[in-house]
Amino acid sequence: MKFTVLYGTESGNSELIAEDVGDALRENHSEVEVFDLQDFDPASITPDNFYIVVCSTHGEGDLPNTAIPFAEAFEANPPAMEGVRYAMFGLGDTFYEETYSQGSEHIDRMFTAQGAKRVGEYGRHDASSWDLGSDLALEWLPGVLDAATIKA
């Protein structure tokens, strides 16, 4: 199984988490790639890969900066995603209750609408908690891989 870890970020937290998730995957898997969403072409999405999306929230529950070009390209030309499986890890801040972690949910809806299937628990990190996002993501990852019946 090939892994593609995608991140959308404003402050860099999602990038760090994505890199750490990538490193953890590389311990047992040889084909792991990590991309900033702004450098990733939605047309290249394939059922051969398992996607892990790490994405933060900006402003009024909006996508972060680096996810915007991806979302625009995706919406301009939505790829068929039947058979594609993915996992989501969203970042947000419960200090802003109304919009907590909504940034990632935009991507989640886009993927689901195109026939992709989310696997495992929806991961969440809260900036107000002072937990290190990577710690939470690495605790979350094995459950996702189990649910996807891939050996971690």
Next chain:
Amino acid sequence: MVGVEDTQIAVIGSGPAGCYLTQSLLRALPNAQITVFDRLASPFGLIRYGIATDHQHTKAITRQFDRMFADPRVRFAGNVRIGEDIGLEDIQKNFDKVVLATGLTSDRKLSLPGDSLPGVYGAGEITRILNSHPGAPKTLPEFGKRTVIIGGGNVAIDLLRFLVKDEHGFEASDITDQVLEAYLANPVQHITLAQRSQPANSKADAQMLKELATLNRATYSTQNKLEATEDFDRAQAARVNAFAAMVQEDREITGGPDVELAFGHVPLRVLGETKVEGVEFAIGDDVVVIEADSVITAIGFNAMAEELADLTASPSESGRIAEGLYRTGWARRGPQGAIPENRACAKLVADEIVQDLQSDTADSASRLGFNGLPEPVKQQSISFADWQKIDEHEKATAPDGRVRMKVSDHLEMVTIAGKQN
């Protein structure tokens, strides 16, 4: 391409601009050795001293930078004042590339008649007092019964939030209790938040305004209509709706001052003989006077008057200043944008540095970096491990309801870090 193997880079300033730049350089130049200087014994600059004490969630970004400083390629060199302890030229002799990430710390003045009267205070200065900055006074100035805040950006809102809150509003903050108690013994009763903008184009983030609406403090009023219209974009609509939530009459409050939200107010002069008595504003063709015992200006920041200030005084598209000398963050682009914007700014400047390294012809193998600095500078320099002693001390001595008690005396910080100044 020469010197890329062990390029020595000096970053001057360890605030968000310097930290994001260091992250970018680590990615772009895997073999670079980076020394991050700071005039203070503590890292993180504006995150520690400019973000409001009750916004710890914003300060959590330091978790990311803690990790960066743990990288063996990065050295923190606190307690080193460039231009005082060591000249910029001496830094340049020892490093291949030098980047100024010194920010802008001086409150921009109104530049209007009366702007230096006693009773006119800068928001940055007050924020530093609340944050126990070692260079700031230990007590707040007297605000009197009536204060006018000039400006409507996030810094102004931070100050307004401080002025309206009671003692319950600082749970899990790191505010200095003596400062808070002194203010709450004699809080402001009438506040005017006066800004040039109309509500939709006010400079504050809607999230900051919603927070004020949610607090059970202060009675807000305004002369302006607060209705979102169709031509507003999402941010404008969110802002106007947040102002509308603030002035709603059914908010349940426990007290606090009356706050007038004054839009479209252009300040003309500060009135008063020996101290502030009021502020004169133009509203269109009309002139109004708002009585005040004090004025807080929150209209942006300038470079401090010091050696490096000239190099960062006016904004620039490029990070390049001169051969081998660069700038990033507010020192490059002026006082615009919040912490995360420094990340994109850092990428741009890091790209320029990488490009220049690739076309450099001079041999840089002889540059020693931190190790080449004069002995006294090396000895007084505070490492990240030294800083962690201060950090631990501050957390261990935190009173109830506070996440830390900041050491506000710089010599004491240095001593706790195990150094002599």
